[in-house]
Amino acid sequence: MTVASGDTPDGDGTTHHHKTVEISPGQPIPSVDLVVHQDAKKGWNLEVKVTNFSFAPESVNTADKPGEGHAHLNVNGKKIARLYGNWYYLENLPPGKNIITVSLNANNHESLVNNGKLIQDTEIIEVPARSFHKY
Template sequence: MRSNIFLASTTLACLTLLVNSGEIARGDNQHHGHSRHHQKTIEITPGQPVPSVDLVVHKDASKGWNLEAKVSNFRFAPEKINQAAKPGEGHGHIYINGQKITRLYGSWYYLEHLKPGRNEITVSLNANSHEALVHNGKVIQDTEIIDVRRD
């Protein structure tokens, strides 16, 4: 009886490791420090309204920058994160100099610090399941360049 319980629990543990090892090896590219180059994509289906994003960077009166992501044909849906992709909804990803720094769940984000010099800020639109949205082979995103003076 004990050997059957041991065999069953060992089998269950091995199956759990086997299933989860695929998730670990695949990765979801959602952690800080990831670049856009390895991200999965979803092409906008023909006939669907094409989402767009216009990134506007406002210098904050105190310090830092306020990022405004003006979107059309797209709804931020943070309550549906990690769920199946649905046309026209999801979240954004913010990249600074090609490195992902965070997810964007609404139109505004406060960015406190940028390194001195040239900084490339990009916002991409992403499905609930994290894939970058693509239209005609191009990722739906907008980029602004901010030059920060050295003090």
């Protein structure tokens, strides 16, 4: 992997301001697919499907190792959580359009990129406005 730095645009229009790690030629390219499942009672279950990538919580804050790390969960451009596995329960979102992005990150938190493009996936969750009835 090679390290680059600079501002990298995110899929939601915001800008990343930390280093990135470019996948080296010949290395398997990780991918991420975010699948949103509405919970039967409340909220959403986020399924993070990855290929050529392993979650390695035991290696967080250590040197980069190809094909392992963690993910960052962003909601509406704000980092919500660090993910160490394939599932996350998201309980509340504000009414309206919500942009949910999961990006893959190296053990030292640098964003993984391939050909200069962040390895991430974005889904939009529309939350209806709550209607209140007066009796």
